[in-house]
Amino acid sequence: MPAPPPTLTLCPVPPASPAPALPLYQQIAQTLAQLIHSGTFKAGQRLPSVRETALTQGVSISTAMQAFRQLEEQGLVQARPKAGYFVKRAQRIAQPGLSAPPQRSFLLERQSRSEAFALLHQPGDRASFGGFTPESSDLFDxxxxxxxxxxxxxxxxxxxxxxxxxxxxxxxxxxxxxxxxxxxxxxxxxxxxxxxxxxxxxxxxxxxxxxxxxxxxxxxxxxxxxxxxxxxxxxxxxxxxxxxxxxxxxxxxxxxxxxxxxxxxxxxxxxxxxxxxxxxxxxxxxxxxxxxxxxxxxxxxxxxxxxxxxxxxxxxxxxxxxxxxxxxxxxxxxxxxxxxxxxxxxxxxxxxxxxxxxxxxxxxxxxxxxxxxxxxxxxxxxYEAHLRRLTAHMRQRRNEARHLIAHHFPPGTRVSNPPSGDTLWLELNPAIGCMDLFRRCASEGITFGPGELFTATDRYRNCLRLNFSGPWNAVTMQALARIGEIARQMLERPAASPTPPVLRRA
Missing domain, CATH: 3.40.640.10 (Type I PLP-dependent aspartate aminotransferase-like (Major domain))
Structure with missing residues (x-):
């Protein structure tokens, strides 16, 4: 009998077994860090006061203070005497004021986004996991x-x-x-x-x-x-x-x-x-x-x-x-x-x-x-009976895909486990840049959705989305395994210019 696949966990938070809840101050710190990384709070901008944070989050003053101290230790904020806490790290995306003209987001101007869209559906593709509409005739009557x-x-x-x-x-x-x-x-x-x-x-x-x-x-x-x-x-x-x-x-x-x-x-x-x-x-x-x-x-x-x-x-x-x-x-x-x-x-x-x-x-x-x-x-x-059959069909595809990912993708790969639907979200080793992986796979006629398509920031560089609404057969299964093999090769032989590091997640 084949060996069972290794255990897979959700991205980005492993839920395979109930994890202990983070302390309240860490939860607050993570939320504020996310808003800083996304550019919601800009460099030099004052954060909500400790007292205000304690009130809105329903925690004590000491708990709120712990959250700000953690942000300070991470180098994200700095305390100013009698003034409060201010964002320290410079942001990658400038946020226009309300009276300013609309400004294009950083990601939507990047060449990588246009390149990925152009290559998602090429005639003669060996396999495409980048779609967002069902294309498999066996799913419909x-x-x-x-x-x-x-x-x-x-x-x-x-x-x-x-x-x-x-x-x-x-x-x-x-x-x-x-x-x-x-x-x-x-x-x-x-x-x-x-x-x-x-x-x-x-x-x-x-x-x-x-x-x-x-x-x-x-x-x-x-x-x-x-x-x-x-x-x-x-x-x-x-x-x-x-x-x-x-x-x-x-x-x-x-x-x-x-x-x-x-x-x-x-x-x-x-x-x-x-x-x-x-x-x-x-x-x-x-x-x-x-x-x-x-x-x-x-x-x-x-x-x-x-x-x-x-x-x-x-x-x-x-x-x-x-x-x-x-x-x-x-x-x-x-x-x-x-x-x-x-x-x-x-x-x-x-x-x-x-x-x-x-x-x-x-x-x-x-x-x-x-x-x-x-x-x-x-x-x-x-119609309702058709929906039940379709739901079961997509769950079967999801399970087969997760099995292939477990056997062929690099160790440490984390993958979502949705209850239904036709997509999976993967987080690879941070050393793997998924746009680079995308280019290498596209040269072999295999495409998917690089993580950078799904954000207006520069996050998710080591993430990707796989869509399984297209044909599901031996060819596509082999193509999915091939994505994992190329990712393994990239991890073993990294490119000369390293992929920029992913931002810290909140």
């Missing part, structure tokens, strides 16, 4: 889709020669989405729903409804690179919040950010976040909604992956706990039903009319035939 499309084309054939005058979308699809939202714990009326061209467009419309250029948007770190592109394109600024690979967004870190920064919106995927695959516990989702409601900061919630937790109570959306209309929920069925129909939807509460107006002004009318076909597919009784 092509025949059922063909029948639904044919029926919609016949019944609504005149729509192909007319403009779609329904700005919010076809009534049949809006009703179908409202019915499906019950599985997320949400009770919507069909009139609450606006149909969009994709979930990405839904998020974009929400950002336009609640922000203006120069505003600050808080989001998970690491985060989906599509979010960074949206924020960049709208002239907004990024504030990254530490995220646990198992339990998601750090609420203490978010609360501190809200207390110290002019955050105008929070964009997050509390369920199966991309790329970590983290899932916030239901109690944490409720606290997130309450925290933002108290401060009147809207939450834009992406639920595109929630249905991959079919049969799991954690599928429930944060929106289910929203009693004040402060959560804008966005979704699509491209990950679960058919990637070819990328239609999305949004239930934006009091911003519903603003969303519909922005959609109309952008000339982003959706296709009637596609809407009617999707409504047909969603209301077929077999």
């Amino acid at each position: 092509d025949e059922r889709l063909r029948v639904a499309m044919g029926r919609a084309s016949r019944v609504h054939r005149r729509s192909l020669t007319e403009y779609n005058k329904a700005d919010a979308g076809r009534p049949a699809l809006r009703a179908a989405v409202a019915q499906r939202a019950l599985h997320l714990g949400c009770g919507f009326d069909a009139s609450d729903i606006v149909i969009t061209a994709s979930c990405t467009q839904a998020v974009s419309l929400c950002l336009r409804a609640v922000t203006q250029p120069g505003d600050v948007v808080a989001l998970e770190s690491p985060t989906f690179f599509g979010y960074l592109d949206l924020i960049e394109s709208q002239g907004l600024r990024v504030l990254e919040i530490p995220t646990h690979p198992a339990t998601g967004l750090s609420l203490p870190a978010l609360e501190l950010a809200l207390d110290t920064q002019p955050v105008k919106a929070v964009l997050a995927a509390p369920t199966l976040s991309n790329p970590l695959g983290s899932v916030m516990p239901l109690s944490a989702k409720q606290r997130l909604v309450q925290l933002l409601a108290r401060r009147q900061v809207p939450l834009i919630e992406d639920v595109v992956f929630n249905d991959l937790l079919a049969g799991d109570e954690r599928r429930k959306a944060a929106k289910a706990y929203d009693t004040e209309g402060n959560v804008m929920i966005c979704g699509s069925f491209a990950k679960t039903l058919t990637p070819g129909i990328r239609l999305g939807w949004v239930a934006a509460g009091r911003w519903r009319d603003a969303i519909a107006t922005h959609k109309r002004l952008q000339g982003a009318a959706t296709n009637v035939v596609l809407e009617e076909a999707l409504a047909d597919l969603l209301t077929q009784g077999s």
